[in-house]
Amino acid sequence: MRQLGFALAAAAAAALYAGNPAVAQDKIKIGYVVAKSGPNAPGAGITTIPNYKLWVTDVNAAGGINVGGKKMQIEVVEYDDQSSTEEAVKGIERLATEDKVDLILPPWGTGTNLAVAPVIAKYGYPHLAVTAATDMAPEMVKRFPNSFWFLGTSSQGADALVEVLNKLKAKGLGTNIAMVSVADQFGIELSKAARPALDKAGFKLVYDKSYPVTTQDFAPIINEAKAANPDAFVAFSYPPDTFGLTGTAIALGFNPKVFYTAVGTAFMVYKDQFKDNVDGVMGVGGVNPDTPEMQAYFKHHKEVTGQDADRWASPVTYASLQILQQAIEKVGSLDKQKIADAIKAGEFDTVLGKVKMVNNIRQDVWWAGQWQGGEFYGLGPTSIAGAKEPLFPKPDWKK
Amino acid sequence: MVAFDIVLSGVILGGTYALIALGLTLQYGVARIMNLAYGELLIAAAFGAYWLFVAKAVSPLTGLIVVIPVAFALNWLIYRFLLTPLVRRAKSRDALEADSILATFGMLFIVQGGLLVAFGGQYYSDRFLQSAVIILGDTVEANKLVTAAFAIVASLGLYLALTHTRAGTAIRAVAVAPGSARLVGIDVERLSAFAFALGGALSAAGGVLVSMSLLFSATSGVLFTMKALIIAIMGGAGNLLGSLVAGLILGIAEIAVARLIDPGLTIAINFVLFLAVLLIRPAGLFGRAAA
């Protein structure tokens, strides 16, 4: 009899305990897997990690996020994906099943975000993919309705650049284009989109080559491009090659009227490396640095993290986190689906100004920017507020 | 003009390759060590040069003065403590090669891991001596010319040293027939250690020079090892002039393929050449047939 009694009591207690949402939760557990080592580390180290740290610092300094009347601070769980998609997927699974985090922040890179999208969706988390630009975005949204894509599609990127080039024709830009692309998702997609766009705008490709990711020596490419005598040089490149191509072009005195390198051009270290020579160089990305929000953001970023934000994806990263916070506060709970729904429908105030996702894809993405007087201004798409007039032609390299 | 472009760029690139392979030629040809960690040590030297340049404002060329002896000592220590036990227990040349592959494989991870911890995963370059030099209408970077020149001087110098000095002849004897060399009183172990250390010093010099013109990261070592191995074997194990010629051929072939076919096939041409040489002349272009 006594045993039965104890058993019943234990069962009742267990049922109560299980039924209860456990001990009252004090903190929001947020997890992320990001490249801290490997080839993606430099990009992540400039764009993603500082902004995650900045945001957590800001939120916790203000007392936390208001979740249904209660202010909860953020507790972080982070892993290194070692620039491997395998590790990224494993890390996400660990965060979801072992650490049981409330929310997951995305990794760096198009490929990695594409790889983790299904597993993030499997566990029901919203996926705010910032450092990912791909034509697959609309399809990803269809398959993973809680995924959000903050840098748009590569076709938009190619179109923006061609639009800028087209406008420069009026200022005297010729029609010969030399185009190179890194043999990676990013480079291939962009060059594939650029070819028909350039053709439609009346440009002619006098040099069109793709180079392997592991290329170390860019002299052959620059020499050949130079020999084709182009009016504009366009490189859909990643950080290491962006730096390599620029350095080699300076060394070999290659001075087309337009010089465009892709990812990395918007990094402040690019300016640090090439100093005065960056003036007039175009690249992927851009910002409108003249708004008070943006100026405050740059200043604050440098103060808290000790690093300069980049001039493209950094503010976008921070904005995505602001959106996340505002969605949580609007919903009043940590319910993942409700948060995702709020992001889909809402309009948010961020360092980029007002942001509203259309079909889970952010609009008004800067795709062509240029260094002018020490700042990287957004040039196109020209429809975005604050688009600056391009500096043309690019002044010759100084040695 | 295109043909001249290709040959000139090819010779210069080939010079860089030959320099990279020289050290391994000595290590494999004389000390019989198939050093898979070769490229990592080369990259470590490149990082050393970079650090000296960025932190201490020492130009890479001056940095050579520091890096070369340090590399020599380090490699000598590696041979003495890591590789000698393998040499002693190997029953045949093939067994030593197999064992040394495995041991240097382990070293590869340790050095690469260390570099990753110290420098992270990003790409670096000294960008030294990047001014353009015009040769017959072609633009070439000065640092590459320096590298190619160094390669030619080093291989010719070594070749003369090996053929005209007593120590050099002793080294050649060890390379050809270590068993017999022992019988005429040559201290094979000491000379092998010396050759290994010298090879390592050469690779470090190569690392410093390429740090000026190429982009490298902590993970670039494997690519360098592969090229060095291919060139060393193509030229005939232990044959310095053979390595020089093989390096030049590889450089010209790579540039030709990059210009005329596709830059994406450069590694493919490495392997095509490698295979072709091995299948037609298994001892290498200038090597002696194995007994």
Next chain:
Amino acid sequence: MTAKALSGFAALILGVALLAAAPFAVNDYYLGLGVDLASYTVLATAWALFSGPTRYISLATAAFFGIGAYAMATLWDKLPEPAVVALAALLGVGVALIVGLSTLRLRGVYFVIFTFGLAELIHQLVSWHETNFTHTVGRYIYLDISSSQIYWQLLGLAVLVFSVGWLIGRSRLGLALRVIGDDEVVARHVAINTTTAKLVLFAVSAGFISATGAVMAPRWTYIDPNIAFNPLVSFQVVIMALLGGAGRLHGPILGVVPLVLVSEVLSAHFPQSFLIILGIVFLVIVYFLPDGVAGLIERWRAGTRRSERSRAVNVPFAGGALLELHNVRKAFGGLVAVDDVSLAIAAGEILGLIGPNGSGKTTALNLISGVLRSDGGEIRFKGRSIGALPSHEIARLGIARTFQLVRVLGSMSCLDNVVAGLAFRADPLWGEAARERAVALLDRVGLAPRTNVPAGQLTYIDQKRLELARALALEPELLLLDEWLAGLNPRELGVGIDLVQSLRKDGLTIVLVEHVMDAIRSLCDRCVVMNAGRKIADGPPATVLTDDAVITAYLGAAAHA
């Protein structure tokens, strides 16, 4: 089947069933770990199928894995998944055959170098193709397949690879590979077509690796060449297999389990140190655990085994062999080792090939047995030109030899050494029949008490006898003995001479390279003398040994008999 075997089998089935039930008992994170363990088990065991016995370290795992992954990435929406996996395996086999045909003829170390860069090469080729022809780089796999299903498929592959490995181990192919791993020259001289054997195993191993890549691909959804051809996979597989012990079928899994678990812990908490720790583990293996954990366990449990003797059986030999050399020439750089040598040997003769050191005698034997190819002239055996044939075909035709520096298969027992000679000749013997004949041959050369002793532990004289037994196992018509009587004391010499005589009585034709003049005088019908590569005398021993030119060659110009 014995009770022990039955219970072992039952335990295996139970174990597999338990593993298969795992997905129902663990959460997704541990299932993911299980998938990793299963995939590396297949990879490492498949790798060891080839690299274990042959000792050729293949670094091409990532290449084949990537091929499989890419096959899935390309065909997932066009064919049912199992069909794609099968196709991927075939693709892996195909590429392995191409790679193998080009490189397996080369020395082991060149093979390693080639495979070292193979993943990078294929990576570049695939990138190039995708960039220029399909204009994508990444491919997406939206296959509706759960981790559990992937796990079960991998488990199935693991069972398959173990079964195949077990069957091969018991077959002639397995023996051929072990012989190759021990001494490739001997392998060729017991008529093993080493290239074919290596090729078959390499292809089988590659097939499994590619299948694994295809099964694993859906886990990542997005595949591009960087992801598919990751060299770290090659390196990790090597370390796992060597840690566990590549010489035994169950070895690799002993290395997979700890390393996967360790890497999981490290990835989570100390990702920077992962590579360094891998390197240290590797060095530990190379210096202290050359046979891996499996080898360690075996040495620890080693005991002696005994076996039964068998009765002697007469081994008949065919007769009537004829060997001719016409103007044969071989030069090494500037040194002419064999200079325009012609000679003929009649069936049933014992020919002595003598001369001072360095006169070219062993080179001549090497030319006959196919170790070297001549620069000029002809070599005919029974009227057929054999100069261009590889060693294993010459062995099949009926020529056997011993080596100046004795070459036995040290890691195998005396019995297996002789079985190696029986298993690959033109009329091969295998299984029980081979064992019986081998025992008889060992008895013939006086090694019956050592039947199960590892050849590496024999005394020098016994190793020579073993080598002779292995040569006799080929049932040759022509036997080449390279200084077989060297280093024997007078009593042993007498026994050896008697043995050679008895071989002649059985109809064997023998070429004897010797320095021991007593043996020459008592055994040889005829002598050919070489000096500095040229033939300087040819006739009965009594005549030849008193010839002026011969004496001068041996003793210098001043001496005369």
